[in-house]
Amino acid sequence: MGTAHRRRSRLQVAVGLLAASVATATPAAADSGPEPSACPAEIAVAATCYTGQDSHGAHYAIAIPEDWNRSLVVHAHGGPDLTDASDPARAPEDLARWSVMVEEGYAWAGSAYRRGGYGTRMGAADTETVRRLFVSTFGEPRRTYLHGQSWGGNVAAKAAEIHRGYDGVLLTNGVLAGGSRGYDYRVDLRVVYQHYCGNHPRPSEPQYPLWMGLRADSAMTPAGLRARLRECTGHDSPAERTAAQQRNLTDILAVTKIPERALESHLRFATFTFRDIVHKRLDGRNPFSNRAVRYTGSHDDAALNAGVERFSADPSARRDLSFDSDPTGLVTVPVLTLHAIGDPTAFVEHESAYRASLRGSFSGHRLVQTFTTETEHSALSDAGYATAMSALDRWAESGHRPSAAAIARECPRFNEVYGTGCFFDPAYRPADYSARVYARPGGLRWPALSPVEELVLRHRPGVGISP
Structure with a gap:
């Protein structure tokens, strides 16, 4: 039996099992x-x-x-x-x-x-x-x-x-x-942002792995996150943006390929929705990975790849997601x-x-x-x-x-x-x-x-x- 035929046979079995499970489901x-x-x-x-x-x-x-x-x-x-x-x-x-x-x-x-x-x-x-x-x-x-x-x-x-x-x-x-896989670019944004900005969390705050988005007991609000984004990149105040803020913004956008107008909304998702996924839905387990990713497009890719936080997914969490x-x-x-x-x-x-x-x-x-x-x-x-x-x-x-x-x-x-x-x-x-x-x-x-x-x-x- 050829490979394609075997795959079709398995698919036909799957369709039959699915039909049976639907037929016996209780409304x-x-x-x-x-x-x-x-x-x-x-x-x-x-x-x-x-x-x-x-x-x-x-x-x-x-x-x-x-x-x-x-x-x-x-x-x-x-x-x-x-x-x-x-x-x-x-x-x-x-x-x-x-x-x-x-x-x-x-x-x-x-x-x-x-x-x-x-x-x-x-x-x-x-x-x-x-x-x-x-x-x-x-x-x-x-x-x-x-x-x-x-x-x-x-x-x-x-x-x-x-x-x-x-x-x-x-x-x-x-x-x-x-x-x-659909949120990998937000995983990348979360770690790239922190590499350049270092304020989410700040060094003076309790530290946590970035894959969780935010620690479970954090009182941060969307407005507070926006203030940190502005602090690092001058995101919503281009007329007042410093050269250092501009370089941070340029690098973050170039590496993540996220449009500037959507940067804040993606960072909110990589913060608050990641917290929901990890802490409330996956019992604190990590479904995300960036262990082997090589980031490109910054003014210094070697420094970025050497300094960005790395982690591997918990296989059970990734399976469940x-x-x-x-x-x-x-x-x-x-x-x-x-x-x-x-x-x-x-x-x-x-x-x-x-x-x-x-x-x-x-x-x-x-x-x-x-x-x-x-x-x-x-x-x-x-x-x-x-x-x-x-x-x-x-x-x-x-x-x-x-x-x-x-x-x-x-x-x-x-x-x-x-x-x-x-x-x-x-x-x-x-x-x-x-x-x-x-x-x-x-x-x-x-x-x-x-x-x-x-x-x-x-x-x-x-x-x-x-x-």
Whole structure:
């Protein structure tokens, strides 16, 4: 039996096991039911909206347009937020941001998740719960689609692998390299920043390994972190920036390849979200590594590489983070991605990592990737969202996989309605993930878990990140 045939046989077994596990899963208990609520002002069509809280404590929002096309978009939100409990304002805010889905005739449902903090599978489970709540209350839609943006793209990608009941997936500006590799550039930022700045922590403060982001009991706030960034680099005061601050800033940006406008947000993530991942989700274990990375681009690479803090991941922590968040590519429905080429937060090269995952699971034919010349992360053109949803809907209905060029040609029709611009670049192809993010020589293979390993670990107690 050839190698390719053996791999396909293992994949077929994995698909069978996954189908069996889904068939025997016990649905989450429903809450008291959605209650009518005022729709966000951003929804420009007649619609009825609802809010509620599910049995796990996750707040959610639902909208059904008066002229409903009988299909549903289930939204997975980004972040992660770092609140302790579910935020009742979060889902209505997401509904307002993606009101274009309702205006295009789709019902919309989104969960705020049962808590803040990291947990990709938790988000996927709560997203599936709100889908089931919609079905139990309003009936089975004609078709159901998953949509996730930013970290929500990671959540939606995992939900599509774990749960059935979806006819297609739209991932926009998604963090699609997964947790075990998708935050490596923030790991690099954390250690490079400290090498040049030495104020996070200061020498006079309690010391801790930088992979934990921040010690568990630290009282630092985002404002305090911003002050330290300003102190070292003159980040938000260029007119007053000293020569020493400019050199620090130039070196940090050159080595990490992070855009200056996103530097503070990435450092916040590498501080506060890393603390959440390490202390609250992984019991203090380290999932990150930079042991063999050679950093380049500074005014003195030899000094940088000799002085930067080094560490290796705890294999169990890296496994658990990988199990929680890394896409295996094992999808059975059409997946359309939309990504801004100039996304300063989830670099467009995440798409290359995701493409490799699907190809590794023989699902590459289920993926179409589109790119736009936009330069923002948190929101894209409404005309682009509408175009992408229309293309995904036709693909799911007809079975005919569209091309990026054909999708781009459809955009002007939607722009006549929304007037937000068409920015598709059908000729664009992102570079390999390692072209933007330093590779980890000697690290885990990619993807970190195979589909079969994913299924085995799913039934092993104590593996992964607790909800």
